[in-house]
Amino acid sequence: MDTDVLIVGAGPTGLMLANQLARRGVRALIIDRHAGPARETRALGVQARTLEIYERLGIVDRALELGKRGTGANLWAEGRWMAHVPLSDAGQSMTPYPYLLILGQDDNERIMGDRLRELGMSVQWNTELTALEQQPDHVMATLKQPDGGQRRLSAAWVAGCDGARSSVRELCGIAFAGAPYEHVFFVADTEVTGSMVPDSVNVYLWRQGFHLFFPMRGADHWRLVGILPVELRNRNDVSFESVIPSLRSEAGPGLSFKTCTWFSTYRIHHRAAERFRDRRCFVLGDAAHIHSPVGAQGMNTGLQDAYNLAWKLALVVQGRARATLLDSYEAERIPVARRLLETTDRGFRLVVADNWLAGLFRTKILARIMAFAMSRKRVQGFFFRTISQTGIEYRTSALSQSLGSMPGDGPRAGDRFPWLRLKLAVGGPIEDLFQKLDDTRFNLVTIGQPPASGGAALGDLLRNHAIPDDPANDAELRRAKIPRRAFYLLRPDGHVGLCGVDVDSAAISRYVSERLGCVPA
Numbered sequence: 426m427d428t429d430v431l432i433v434g435a436g437p438t439g440l441m442l443a444n445q446l447a448r449r450g451v452r453a454l455i456i457d458r459h460a461g462p463a464r465e466t467r468a469l470g471v472q473a474r475t476l477e478i479y480e481r482l483g484i485v486d487r488a489l490e491l492g493k494r495g496t497g498a499n500l501w502a503e504g505r506w507m508a509h510v511p512l513s514d515a516g517q518s519m520t521p522y523p524y525l526l527i528l529g530q531d532d533n534e535r536i537m538g539d540r541l542r543e544l545g546m547s548v549q550w551n552t553e554l555t556a557l558e559q560q561p562d563h564v565m566a567t568l569k570q571p572d573g574g575q576r577r578l579s580a581a582w583v584a585g586c587d588g589a590r591s592s593v594r595e596l597c598g599i600a601f602a603g604a605p606y607e608h609v610f611f612v613a614d615t616e617v618t619g620s621m622v623p624d625s626v627n628v629y630l631w632r633q634g635f636h637l638f639f640p641m642r643g644a645d646h647w648r649l650v651g652i653l654p655v656e657l658r659n660r661n662d663v664s665f666e667s668v669i670p671s672l673r674s675e676a677g678p679g680l681s682f683k684t685c686t687w688f689s690t691y692r693i694h695h696r697a698a699e700r701f702r703d704r705r706c707f708v709l710g711d712a713a714h715i716h717s718p719v720g721a722q723g724m725n726t727g728l729q730d731a732y733n734l735a736w737k738l739a740l741v742v743q744g745r746a747r748a749t750l751l752d753s754y755e756a757e758r759i760p761v762a763r764r765l766l767e768t769t770d771r772g773f774r775l776v777v778a779d780n781w782l783a784g785l786f787r788t789k790i791l792a793r794i795m796a797f798a799m800s801r802k803r804v805q806g807f808f809f810r811t812i813s814q815t816g817i818e819y820r821t822s823a824l825s826q827s828l829g830s831m832p833g834d835g836p837r838a839g840d841r842f843p844w845l846r847l848k849l850a851v852g853g854p855i856e857d858l859f860q861k862l863d864d865t866r867f868n869l870v871t872i873g874q875p876p877a878s879g880g881a882a883l884g885d886l887l888r889n890h891a892i893p894d895d896p897a898n899d900a901e902l903r904r905a906k907i908p909r910r911a912f913y914l915l916r917p918d919g920h921v922g923l924c925g926v927d928v929d930s931a932a933i934s935r936y937v938s939e940r941l942g943c944v945p946a
């Protein structure tokens with residue numbers, strides 16, 4: 426076998442998968458048909474859940490240094506300021522990163538590419554996948570090499586991280602159902618001054634649509650995203666100058682543009698692959714789902730597809746788990762993609778509908794409803810969990826099992842385990858539990874009982890974390906609605922696999938061998 430995993434595509438999704446496999450010691454080859462990394466910013470919102478993953482990968486400091494923290498949004502309608510929508514307040518207790526980090530896709534790719542090189546792997550550029558042949562125990566891939574020649578290569582598994590026009594998806598005959606929207610988006614990187622509230626996403630709603638101003642690194646640097654006015658929609662010669670009148674008409678005549686370094690228009694689609702796997706090939710990221718950029722979810726969802734698949738692939742490649750474990754990738758990620766398509770589609774239609782009534786709703790009512798709703802703590806919490814992707818759960822997955830009666834409002838099997846600050850040693854300081862979790866292994870968190878030997882079946886793949894009795898811990902556990910006696914077996918991606926009241930070694934062993942398909946080392 427030439428390689429264990431062939432990763433096709435070195436966009437954000439492929440780079441995340443390559444990093445996660447490299448740090449687990451898996452032999453992988455990552456290729457891209459382009460000559461080098463993309464220069465365009467494209468996606469620019471990095472969500473809290475992605476930052477948590479970046480932290481484990483050792484790149485969060487660099488991302489925070491380069492990015493700008495968006496702690497909320499300001500809504501404007503027909504040139505008038507309407508409301509402030511806070512993002513951070515509700516997130517303070519949920520994650521170490523209670524904001525949207527505004528950091529261009531190019532920077533994200535650069536940081537992940539640098540880390541990958543540190544881990545001893547690098548992208549093979551100018552290399553294109555042109556054909557695939559699936560065999561029972563491997564895949565034969567045909568690659569067009571930088572010198573124009575062809576190479577045939579055998580891989581145990583192929584990960585199609587090759588974007589919306591995915592060759593892997595097409596070569597596997599996986600349908601990509603959906604449709605394009607009639608609206609055309611534009612993006613522009615500008616240096617501009619105007620009414621915008623600094624360090625905040627400014628949303629200008631108007632009768633024909635919306636314009637978003639994202640604060641970027643550097644003085645007066647804003648990324649503008651909007652939909653083209655109807656009269657420009659079917660023209661091929663649209664330039665930044667042609668959208669300035671519509672920008673001025675609702676973001677105010679006071680807008681003063683100094684430079685525009687990048688302008689692009691694009692038509693968006695909403696589509697999802699009917700399957701995320703065909704035998705030994707997987708599709709991830711834009712190859713599996715594309716949707717409107719409303720909510721800044723696209724790139725983040727691809728990164729988390731990769732995070733979900735990586736630990737499973739690593740266990741299977743290393744002979745620590747049976748290949749059936751890989752079935753859970755599709756079972757867990759397809760519902761996430763479908764939900765995302767539905768919500769972004771609803772949100773998108775609401776903010777772009779062309780009719781007169783929708784225009785009136787957008788400019789007269791929407792901002793007020795948002796401001797009122799967001800003054801409610803529960804709504805704020807729901808909104809933050811949804812946007813930040815910390816609320817993604819796999820409760821119906823075959824890998825999620827709850828033993829005995831666990832409280833319904835606390836963490837459940839399938840949920841991302843909550844962010845807790847606890848005393849991890851008797852008389853010790855309060856520490857961030859996330860910092861202690863090893864995401865290349867399983868983590869067994871036991872509360873109100875002695876440290877368990879219950880994870881023996883996982884051997885060196887397990888870390889134990891016994892939470893000592895302490896008043897400070899009681900308060901933190903109460904806040905997270907965690908019972909005073911409980912255990913949580915966390916998967917490497919931080920989601921609860923198995924949970925229950927009393928640690929039960931036999932039940933953990935059964936879970937590990939039957940549900941995860943792990944085989945003894």
Ligand SMILES: Cc1cc2nc3c(=O)[nH]c(=O)nc-3n(C[C@H](O)[C@H](O)[C@H](O)COP(=O)(O)OP(=O)(O)OC[C@H]3O[C@@H](n4cnc5c(N)ncnc54)[C@H](O)[C@@H]3O)c2cc1C
Binds near residue numbers: 710
């Ligand atoms: C103009 C624009 C603006 C956008 N703005 C936003 C935004 O504001 N927010 C947001 O969330 N998302 C946005 N997106 C979407 C976002 O860019 C994608 O969700 C993200 O790039 C998906 O990453 P990916 O790695 O899955 O795919 P991609 O980034 O598309 O990477 C796929 C890679 O695969 C390579 N490849 C393809 N076929 C082959 C082959 N046969 N062999 C080898 N290599 C191959 C390509 O060269 C490419 O490098 C925008 C997209 C565009 C085009």
